[in-house]
Amino acid sequence: MERERLKSRLGFILLSAGCAIGLGNVYRFPMKVGQLGGGAFVLVYVACLILLGLPVMVMEFSMGRAAQTSPLYIYHTLTPTKKAFRFHGYISPFANVLLMMFYTTIAGWIFRYFIKALRGDFVSKTTEEVTGEFMNMLSDPWMMLVFTAIIAIAACTVCSFSLQKGLERITKYMMIALLILMVALAIYGLTLPGAKEGVNFYLKPDFSKINASVISEAMNQSFFTLSLGIGSMAIFGSYLGKERSLTGESINIIILDTFVAITAGLIIFPACFAYGVEPTEGAGLLFLTLPNVFMGIPGGRIWCALFFLFMSFAAFSTVLAVYENIIACSHEAFKLSRKKTAFIVCIVMIVLNIPFILGNNVWSGFKAFGIEGKDVSDLEDFFVSTIMLPLGSLIYVIYCTTRYGWGFKNFISEANLGKGVKFPKWIKPYVTFVLPLIIIVIFVMGIISYFGL
Numbered sequence: 001m002e003r004e005r006l007k008s009r010l011g012f013i014l015l016s017a018g019c020a021i022g023l024g025n026v027y028r029f030p031m032k033v034g035q036l037g038g039g040a041f042v043l044v045y046v047a048c049l050i051l052l053g054l055p056v057m058v059m060e061f062s063m064g065r066a067a068q069t070s071p072l073y074i075y076h077t078l079t080p081t082k083k084a085f086r087f088h089g090y091i092s093p094f095a096n097v098l099l100m101m102f103y104t105t106i107a108g109w110i111f112r113y114f115i116k117a118l119r120g121d122f123v124s125k126t127t128e129e130v131t132g133e134f135m136n137m138l139s140d141p142w143m144m145l146v147f148t149a150i151i152a153i154a155a156c157t158v159c160s161f162s163l164q165k166g167l168e169r170i171t172k173y174m175m176i177a178l179l180i181l182m183v184a185l186a187i188y189g190l191t192l193p194g195a196k197e198g199v200n201f202y203l204k205p206d207f208s209k210i211n212a213s214v215i216s217e218a219m220n221q222s223f224f225t226l227s228l229g230i231g232s233m234a235i236f237g238s239y240l241g242k243e244r245s246l247t248g249e250s251i252n253i254i255i256l257d258t259f260v261a262i263t264a265g266l267i268i269f270p271a272c273f274a275y276g277v278e279p280t281e282g283a284g285l286l287f288l289t290l291p292n293v294f295m296g297i298p299g300g301r302i303w304c305a306l307f308f309l310f311m312s313f314a315a316f317s318t319v320l321a322v323y324e325n326i327i328a329c330s331h332e333a334f335k336l337s338r339k340k341t342a343f344i345v346c347i348v349m350i351v352l353n354i355p356f357i358l359g360n361n362v363w364s365g366f367k368a369f370g371i372e373g374k375d376v377s378d379l380e381d382f383f384v385s386t387i388m389l390p391l392g393s394l395i396y397v398i399y400c401t402t403r404y405g406w407g408f409k410n411f412i413s414e415a416n417l418g419k420g421v422k423f424p425k426w427i428k429p430y431v432t433f434v435l436p437l438i439i440i441v442i443f444v445m446g447i448i449s450y451f452g453l
Contacts (some may be wrong), residue, residue, distance in 0.1 A: 021314055023103065023318070028225075036209075036217055038203075038206070039201065039203050040210045044214055049225075052435065055397075055431050062414040062415045063237065063406070064231075065238060073332060074089055078410075095230035095231075097326060100323065110315050111151065113308045113311075114309050114312050116308075117308050138360040138361060144357045152323075155346075156327070157342070161338075182260065184306075186263045189266055203265075219442045224385055224389060228396075229389045229396065231392075235325045244418040245423075246416075246418075248420030277289050294307065356376055387443075398436060
């Protein structure tokens with residue numbers, strides 16, 4: 001059966017960027033910036049995107065385009081006589097499933113907050129009452145399940161159509177709307193009184209704040225935001241033609257991804273400083289603090305609704321991209337039609353989100369590995385962010401640079417096919433020896449941080 005193709009280069013860039021752009025940019029990134037030194041973290045993060053994220057992304061795209069198959073069978077196709085790496089192909093779909101076992105529900109939270117803001121549920125509410133809204137949402141597993149189902153059904157419906165008529169078309173419109181909406185909100189944020197202080201905190205680095213913790217978190221964030229190591233990019237590489245070199249396309253995607261992250265900060269931090277909100281609020285910055293901020297400004301109801309609308313777009317773009325990966329792998333494995341596969345994936349994913357939903361209420365006493373304060377969400381995020389993303393990226397790097405896998409010659413040949421920026425051959429020592437060591441350090445430090453060793 002002929003491999004489906006994306007209709008345009010713009011569709012590929014927006015679709016791949018849509019996979020990268022999500023809660024990592026508009027929720028996790030501002031949270032880390034606020035907690036880890038503002039501009040110092042931003043500077044280290046951007047450096048990590050270039051030094052770590054870019055080469056791994058090019059490798060993942062190259063493997064997908066060369067194999068012309070889903071991550072499940074990439075290793076079978078590229079090196080049929082070398083079976084050692086195949087286990088990663090089998091694990092990749094499960095890593096995507098695990099990511100969506102909590103991501104889908106959080107996307108449902110954000111969509112529900114958009115509806116709440118649109119209805120004016122936060123108008124005239126005190127800080128305690130806004131906090132109560134969030135706690136009430138977490139305590140209602142049935143309503144959380146309903147909104148999780150809405151996101152899952154919408155994503156699987158889009159993915160059930162052909163690639164061009166479903167995923168590519170919807171993502172194009174959604175990403176363009178997202179970018180316009182974010183720029184408008186950022187411009188407004190920069191006009192607030194006290195915005196200058198917020199921008200200085202956010203973009204003016206204090207080099208004294210750069211330490212091991214900042215560097216480790218920035219490296220981890222660079223992998224998380226680009227969804228590297230679990231085949232999310234490889235699947236879109238498999239839908240791409242040979243007209244453009246993959247380094248240039250990867251640079252475009254990273255620029256777009258970084259633009260969204262930086263713009264999200266320009267929305268959040270000027271507002272924090274304008275209304276006396278601590279930027280170190282963490283997770284509460286989004287659901288507990290920002291509704292209060294927006295309600296304190298003229299037209300706050302509309303601005304709050306627009307903010308959570310763009311958050312919904314960002315989260316849903318990632319859900320669409322990762323569901324496409326899950327559906328593509330299942331479609332190839334079980335030989336069912338795209339529509340039947342999408343229906344089955346939809347049902348399975350709704351059911352698999354139940355542990356995360358219950359972890360916020362009925363199972364709130366659960367302690368991951370017996371550690372106080374580590375709940376179901378921490379456990380699921382641990383396996384994805386701390387284990388699967390760095391180890392998956394490490395496997396891709398080893399596979400693309402050594403004779404035990406595909407090899408650097410085959411990788412560079414595929415990556416540099418077509419017009420555009422080429423992957424430099426002189427970088428081979430770095431990606432072969434230095435990059436794997438850096439990823440191992442990220443992995444070890446993540447383990448140490450999680451268990452508090």
